[in-house]
Amino acid sequence: MAANGNEPExxxxxxxxxxxxxxxGLVSExxxxxxxxxxxxxxxxxxxxxxxxxxxxxxxVLTAALPRxxxxxxxxxxxxxxxxxxxxDHPRAATRELGRVTAAGRPVALTVWPPAGSTxxxxxxxxxxxxxxxxxDRWSLPPEVDFARDVSGLCGLLTQAGLTDPEGYEFEVxxxxxxxxxxxxxxGGVAGTGSVFSAQSHATRERMRKAYDGLVPEYLDNGLLSxxxxxxxxxxLAPA
Numbered sequence: 001m002a003a004n005g006n007e008p009e010x011x012x013x014x015x016x017x018x019x020x021x022x023x024x025g026l027v028s029e030x031x032x033x034x035x036x037x038x039x040x041x042x043x044x045x046x047x048x049x050x051x052x053x054x055x056x057x058x059x060x061v062l063t064a065a066l067p068r069x070x071x072x073x074x075x076x077x078x079x080x081x082x083x084x085x086x087x088x089d090h091p092r093a094a095t096r097e098l099g100r101v102t103a104a105g106r107p108v109a110l111t112v113w114p115p116a117g118s119t120x121x122x123x124x125x126x127x128x129x130x131x132x133x134x135x136x137d138r139w140s141l142p143p144e145v146d147f148a149r150d151v152s153g154l155c156g157l158l159t160q161a162g163l164t165d166p167e168g169y170e171f172e173v174x175x176x177x178x179x180x181x182x183x184x185x186x187x188g189g190v191a192g193t194g195s196v197f198s199a200q201s202h203a204t205r206e207r208m209r210k211a212y213d214g215l216v217p218e219y220l221d222n223g224l225l226s227x228x229x230x231x232x233x234x235x236x237l238a239p240a
Contacts, residue, residue: 018076020066020098021084025051025059032058039076041069046188066094074103074238083231085157086112091147095161102238108163109235112149114170118229119219124186124193126215131207136199151232158236168234176224179216183209 015036019028022040028051031038040055041064042048052061064070066081066088079102081094088094098108128135140146147153155166185191186208189198197208219225 015078016076018069018071018079018098018101020064020069020079020081021087022051022061023047023082025054025061027080027082028055028059028061036078039071047190067097069097069101071101073100075101077103077106078109079107079238080109082111083113085110085154086149089141090145091141091157092145092161095157095163099161099163099236099238104240105237107235108158108238109233110154110158111231111233112154114149114230114232116230118173118175118227120175120182120227120229123215123219123225123227127208127211128193128196130211130214131204133196133200133204133208135196149232151234154232154234155236158234162239163236164239166234166236168232170230170232173229173231175227175229176221177227178223179220179225182225183212186212 017031017036017038019025019031019038019040022028022042024047025040028038028040032055038055038059040048040051040059040061042051043063043065045063048061048063051059055061062070066084067090079098081098085091085094095108095110098110102108127133147157151168151170155168158166186194186197188194197205200208216225219227
């Protein structure tokens with residue numbers, strides 16, 4: 001039952017969904033198409049601006065960072081966090097917060113990339129190598145707060161954060177994207193590869209772009225990059 005005692009019917013416009021770590025707003029846009037009332041939040045100002053431009057007045061978009069979200073207990077009927085908990089300093093605290101803002105007995109869904117990586121990661125690794133770029137020290141969690149990036153580890157994270165009835169699986173992600181759109185993320189400093197790019201000199205950045213352009217044809221399919229990978233999805237229910 002929702003925290004306010006009024007459980008909405010599935011698919012009803014009042015079915016409030018939180019997209020925590022919304023990025024460019026693709027998932028939020030899909031949720032709007034499914035009849036959800038969407039709140040999208042991200043700690044990155046550029047991402048929230050991008051999402052706000054994409055969604056217009058169809059959704060509430062704001063800057064918000066885990067593990068402290070500006071919402072009351074049980075505010076949402078479903079919460080999603082795609083590829084988010086692997087980027088926070090305290091995954092369990094972040095997951096507990098997602099459970100807090102979700103109505104009791106309602107779903108929280110998390111995704112992470114498994115250790116095997118993706119075709120996109122291979123492309124970026126080749127670009128860095130071919131350009132001679134120097135990788136800065138990678139950020140990593142201390143072992144005592146880290147979790148395994150697989151079904152068991154992610155479901156365990158949800159359970160340790162107080163959520164119940166976890167379920168999960170690993171699945172294929174048939175990612176296709178315009179080469180210029182992908183490069184815009186790198187040049188904008190998004191994710192690990194964007195951080196590597198931002199740390200380089202101007203000359204090295206130019207070499208990275210040249211290396212990227214040289215590799216792109218190998219991955220093209222009808223004008224789009226085809227970068228299949230795998231992801232882990234786990235869901236659980238918010239505690240009472």
